[in-house]
Amino acid sequence: MSLLxxxxxxxxxxxxALSASMALxxxxxxxxxxxxxxxTGFIAAYDADPARAAEMAVKEINAAGGVxxxxxxxxxxxxxxxxxxGAIAATEVLDQGADLIIVTGDFDFGGTAARTAxxxxxxxxxxxxxxxxxxxxGIGPFAxxxxxxxxxxxTVLAEFAASKGWKxxxxxxxxxxxxxxxxxxxxxARFKELNGNAALVGTDTFSMDDATIATHITRIKAxxxxxxxxxxxxxxxxxxxALRQLRAAGxxxxxxxxxxxxxxxxxxxxxxxxxxxxxxxxxxxGDDPRPDVNKFIAxxxxxxxxxxxTAHTLTGYSVVQAIKIAAERAxxxxxxxxxxxFEKFKDEKLLVGPTSFDAKTHINFMRPMxxxxxxxxxxxxxxxxTPQKIPGR
Amino acid sequence: MRSPFRDALTTALLLTAAVAIVAAIGTQLSxxxxxxxxxxxxxxxxxxxxxxxxxxxxxxxxxxxxxxxLGAYTAAWLTIPPSIKASLMPGLPDxxxxxxxxxxxxxxxxxxxxxxxxLLVGIPLTRLAGVAASIGTFAMLxxxxxxxxxxxxxxxxxxxxxxxxVFTSLPVAAGFTVATILGAAMYQASASGFRxxxxxxxxxxxxxxxxxxxRERLIAFVISAFFVGVAGALYAHFLxxxxxxxxxxxxxxxxxxxxxxxxxxxxxxAVAGTAFVAFLSExxxxxxxxxxxxxxxIGGRLGLQEVGLxxxxxxxxxxxxxxxTGGRELTLGWRSR
Numbered sequence: 250m251s252l253l254x255x256x257x258x259x260x261x262x263x264x265x266a267l268s269a270s271m272a273l274x275x276x277x278x279x280x281x282x283x284x285x286x287x288x289t290g291f292i293a294a295y296d297a298d299p300a301r302a303a304e305m306a307v308k309e310i311n312a313a314g315g316v317x318x319x320x321x322x323x324x325x326x327x328x329x330x331x332x333x334x335g336a337i338a339a340t341e342v343l344d345q346g347a348d349l350i351i352v353t354g355d356f357d358f359g360g361t362a363a364r365t366a367x368x369x370x371x372x373x374x375x376x377x378x379x380x381x382x383x384x385x386x387g388i389g390p391f392a393x394x395x396x397x398x399x400x401x402x403x404t405v406l407a408e409f410a411a412s413k414g415w416k417x418x419x420x421x422x423x424x425x426x427x428x429x430x431x432x433x434x435x436x437x438a439r440f441k442e443l444n445g446n447a448a449l450v451g452t453d454t455f456s457m458d459d460a461t462i463a464t465h466i467t468r469i470k471a472x473x474x475x476x477x478x479x480x481x482x483x484x485x486x487x488x489x490x491a492l493r494q495l496r497a498a499g500x501x502x503x504x505x506x507x508x509x510x511x512x513x514x515x516x517x518x519x520x521x522x523x524x525x526x527x528x529x530x531x532x533x534x535g536d537d538p539r540p541d542v543n544k545f546i547a548x549x550x551x552x553x554x555x556x557x558x559t560a561h562t563l564t565g566y567s568v569v570q571a572i573k574i575a576a577e578r579a580x581x582x583x584x585x586x587x588x589x590x591f592e593k594f595k596d597e598k599l600l601v602g603p604t605s606f607d608a609k610t611h612i613n614f615m616r617p618m619x620x621x622x623x624x625x626x627x628x629x630x631x632x633x634x635t636p637q638k639i640p641g642r
Numbered sequence: 643m644r645s646p647f648r649d650a651l652t653t654a655l656l657l658t659a660a661v662a663i664v665a666a667i668g669t670q671l672s673x674x675x676x677x678x679x680x681x682x683x684x685x686x687x688x689x690x691x692x693x694x695x696x697x698x699x700x701x702x703x704x705x706x707x708x709x710x711x712l713g714a715y716t717a718a719w720l721t722i723p724p725s726i727k728a729s730l731m732p733g734l735p736d737x738x739x740x741x742x743x744x745x746x747x748x749x750x751x752x753x754x755x756x757x758x759x760x761l762l763v764g765i766p767l768t769r770l771a772g773v774a775a776s777i778g779t780f781a782m783l784x785x786x787x788x789x790x791x792x793x794x795x796x797x798x799x800x801x802x803x804x805x806x807x808v809f810t811s812l813p814v815a816a817g818f819t820v821a822t823i824l825g826a827a828m829y830q831a832s833a834s835g836f837r838x839x840x841x842x843x844x845x846x847x848x849x850x851x852x853x854x855x856x857r858e859r860l861i862a863f864v865i866s867a868f869f870v871g872v873a874g875a876l877y878a879h880f881l882x883x884x885x886x887x888x889x890x891x892x893x894x895x896x897x898x899x900x901x902x903x904x905x906x907x908x909x910x911x912a913v914a915g916t917a918f919v920a921f922l923s924e925x926x927x928x929x930x931x932x933x934x935x936x937x938x939x940i941g942g943r944l945g946l947q948e949v950g951l952x953x954x955x956x957x958x959x960x961x962x963x964x965x966x967t968g969g970r971e972l973t974l975g976w977r978s979r
Contacts, residue, residue, distance in 0.1 A: 289944045327930070327944065332802075332888055333681065333881055340674035357802045357885055364882050368808065387804050427801050 279322035283342025283350040285362040290330025299565030306569035335361035356380040376564035384611030394612040403435025411443040415477035423483040432507040433482040438640035484509035511559040525623040529560040532630040567599040646831040654827035665816035682920035683815040691869030693912035700842035705779030708786030709867040711889030713752030713874025720748040726805040733795025745809035749875035756871025768859040791886035802885035809879035905965025910972040926950040
């Protein structure tokens with residue numbers, strides 16, 4: 250008996266089985282991820298890149314055989330950057346058979362959509378909501394955020410400042426959004442823990458409605474000696490304006506900011522900026538200390554022609570990664586099963602960094618962040634910094 | 643002579659029937675569609691509430707969304723569980739901090755709070771006439787917004803208040819809409835309503851006939867604030883979140899537009915305008931995703947809703963400057979006006 254005669258039926262049977270299973274994967278109903286996010290309005294700029302990143306992850310996972318043998322598919326509904334529309338958008342994607350939903354990364358703007366999903370017992374994920382209220386407390390048991398919490402941002406900045414040997418700090422905080430307030434609160438608490446209560450030489454607040462911060466600058470300049478470092482907890486468009494005014498007034502000390510100052514789209518408005526640092530979930534400039542992030546950024550650039558607008562983009566990819574991991578562990582896409590699998594996440598390796606959840610905490614605190622710097626108008630990564638101790642936790 | 647109450651009741655019953663039919667159909671539809679109908683009904687309560695003052699007095703109000711906000715915050719103060727309230731709103735007085743009411747009494751309390759505010763604000767405001775009064779109401783809106791967004795320990799400031807129980811289902815929204823239609827019709831048919839409309843047509847003649855215009859305006863203002871306040875509470879339980887920026891310009895303009903497009907001088911106009919704008923904006927929103935007619939499919943275009951709505955409003959106002967109903971009421975066809 251020739252080997253061929255023996256092998257060929259086996260081979261053809263194998264090919265048949267393989268193609269059948271492939272056909273099965275294609276025939277199988279896709280797992281639908283509903284994205285109730287802003288596609289128009291001012292939030293659309295924040296939601297667009299994370300959604301693109303999620304699409305990239307979906308494409309890669311589908312090419313590798315999908316999840317539980319089923320392909321992934323994202324369906325969209327526009328929240329129009331309006332709070333009430335969020336609920337309608339969520340219901341729409343759920344009506345289209347979404348197994349779980351992704352919402353805008355903000356407690357207010359993503360909250361209504363997330364609550365709608367929660368009321369139906371469906372998982373709602375905000376890729377980049379940094380407010381720890383986004384979770385069990387503020388939304389419900391099925392809400393998860395893949396962001397690093399705002400407290401962590403403040404902590405990382407304080408610990409970084411201490412590691413640089415900066416002994417005294419001044420905190421200037423914009424009051425319009427919770428994020429800036431809570432970054433500043435954590436920074437102040439941690440900085441005092443590290444350098445003593447006297448190390449925080451002053452605090453001040455400003456609002457988006459303030460045309461200039463001249464009075465604030467005068468108060469800082471009146472300090473003698475000048476603080477070693479300045480925390481400017483703010484977001485665009487007010488942030489760059491404040492930064493320019495500080496530098497124009499001759500304040501040359503290092504300035505720290507949260508991840509709302511990530512990205513280089515505003516950099517032209519502060520020419521030749523130097524000595525500026527911020528904490529972000531990653532570097533979008535291709536020099537992240539983690540190679541997989543750089544690989545992702547390169548892939549994004551190749552696909553879309555430009556680097557992502559901010560590092561929030563990484564969370565969009567990570568959400569889909571996590572859905573795959575959780576679904577395969579649970580053997581199901583059922584929301585209760587996914588929730589249970591998510592809550593067992595312990596330093597799960599995702600693109601955005603190690604991710605952990607438990608029954609009470611549906612956002613990440615102890616995740617390392619990249620400290621970025623701007624010198625001579627150029628961004629670069631300084632280091633990956635793991636928070637040591639977050640105040641109040 | 644025909645009784646004004648019977649006329650008003652006829653109109654109200656016809657409008658009620660329309661609302662009931664929409665609600666009955668709505669219960670058979672999907673969750674998303676139901677939400678859209680509930681949203682439209684809440685807006686209808688707002689527009690009807692505004693109509694009680696605006697339609698009868700002839701003074702355009704830009705301030706009623708402030709009452710909507712007050713109703714919503716009242717609902718939040720009364721129904722959010724005390725454990726959440728302690729962290730969100732540490733500055734609440736004790737009797738509010740410990741309150742945990744059912745949404746229904748809270749909604750009525752929201753209306754009462756709005757009425758009380760309308761009474762206080764209305765005393766100086768009703769002295770004004772014409773454009774000055776409208777600007778006065780706009781100033782009131784700005785003051786309300788400033789308080790909502792800055793009194794952080796009581797309103798949560800720029801942040802949002804959460805933890806409101808679910809209450810505003812389709813039947814509840816329809817019930818309140820019907821109650822508001824009846825309330826508006828009753829006021830319109832009342833002696834006070836007549837006197838106010840008299841002042842609308844000719845203030846000097848009305849005063850010469852012994853009508854105290856300020857008093858009548860104040861009555862209408864307080865009643866109209868009540869319904870808008872109730873709508874605010876319903877809206878809060880619908881969104882399950884209360885946030886200051888929801889109660890400002892955007893909602894003001896859309897509700898004023900609904901009233902003007904429908905015809906601000908009739909109850910039917912208020913209902914028709916709300917229904918027209920709500921329906922049109924939903925059709926346009928669907929169109930944004932593209933239309934598939936089987937044979938041809940038209941690609942969607944994001945932002946179509948806003949542009950289309952503006953064009954439609956312009957067309958209506960060019961061809962029917964007094965609104966769709968032209969200030970007439972819906973009556974049974976065989977009866978001559």
